[in-house]
Amino acid sequence: MKHGTWRPRAGLLAAALVLAVIGFGVLVFLVTTPDPGIVAGAVPQPLAAGAPPASSPVTPQAAAPAPAPKRAPEGDADPTRDLKSYVARGEKPTMPEVIERLHERGIYSGLGAFSPPGTRPPMVGLAVPEDFVLPEGYVRHHQATDDGQRIEAILMFAPDFQLYDAAHNPLPMPKNRVVPPELAPPGLPIRRIVVPPPIEPAAAGR
Numbered sequence: 001m002k003h004g005t006w007r008p009r010a011g012l013l014a015a016a017l018v019l020a021v022i023g024f025g026v027l028v029f030l031v032t033t034p035d036p037g038i039v040a041g042a043v044p045q046p047l048a049a050g051a052p053p054a055s056s057p058v059t060p061q062a063a064a065p066a067p068a069p070k071r072a073p074e075g076d077a078d079p080t081r082d083l084k085s086y087v088a089r090g091e092k093p094t095m096p097e098v099i100e101r102l103h104e105r106g107i108y109s110g111l112g113a114f115s116p117p118g119t120r121p122p123m124v125g126l127a128v129p130e131d132f133v134l135p136e137g138y139v140r141h142h143q144a145t146d147d148g149q150r151i152e153a154i155l156m157f158a159p160d161f162q163l164y165d166a167a168h169n170p171l172p173m174p175k176n177r178v179v180p181p182e183l184a185p186p187g188l189p190i191r192r193i194v195v196p197p198p199i200e201p202a203a204a205g206r
Contacts, residue, residue: 125154125178127193135185137161141178145196152193155179 093101102110122143130153134140138161140153156177157163163171163183174180181190 122151122195123154123176123178124193126181126184127191128153128155132188138185147199149196151195154193
């Protein structure tokens with residue numbers, strides 16, 4: 001018995017070829033067809049300008065009311081007291097009367113820091129020429145009358161200044177600090193000032 005070479009039949013070759021073509025087609029279909037879920041969400045829808053996202057709902061809030069403007073206190077409600085608090089409407093007190101009323105209420109600031117005109121007369125002392133060079137510890141004190149007249153400067157001791165004698169003992173100092181003639185510095189002409197008299201109202205109006 002002779003053994004011949006085995007050859008596949010033509011029918012089997014044709015069936016294998018068909019199966020291969022079908023498998024290749026299925027593979028190509030699976031690779032080239034996109035996922036439906038991806039296609040549906042691939043292009044996001046644009047939001048309208050100023051519109052909030054759909055996932056973040058906006059809860060409307062009522063606007064806070066604006067605070068009412070504060071009105072300035074009027075009349076007696078004003079906590080800041082000024083000169084009109086001590087003067088009745090229509091009244092025209094003199095300056096000494098105003099200062100006296102302030103002092104009666106214990107106010108010694110502002111106008112209350114001054115003494116009523118005429119209650120503190122000018123101090124009289126040694127006249128100091130403008131060109132005289134004062135040694136250490138001496139000062140010029142300028143004054144004016146109640147009606148505004150300028151008074152010649154007088155010689156006074158500087159605050160906290162102390163004179164000593166030859167033995168270096170402290171000398172008694174005047175309480176008002178006005179220099180007496182015996183304690184005047186060398187070279188100062190001894191002359192007391194003269195306070196001018198008040199100006200008469202008729203003379204002031206001329």
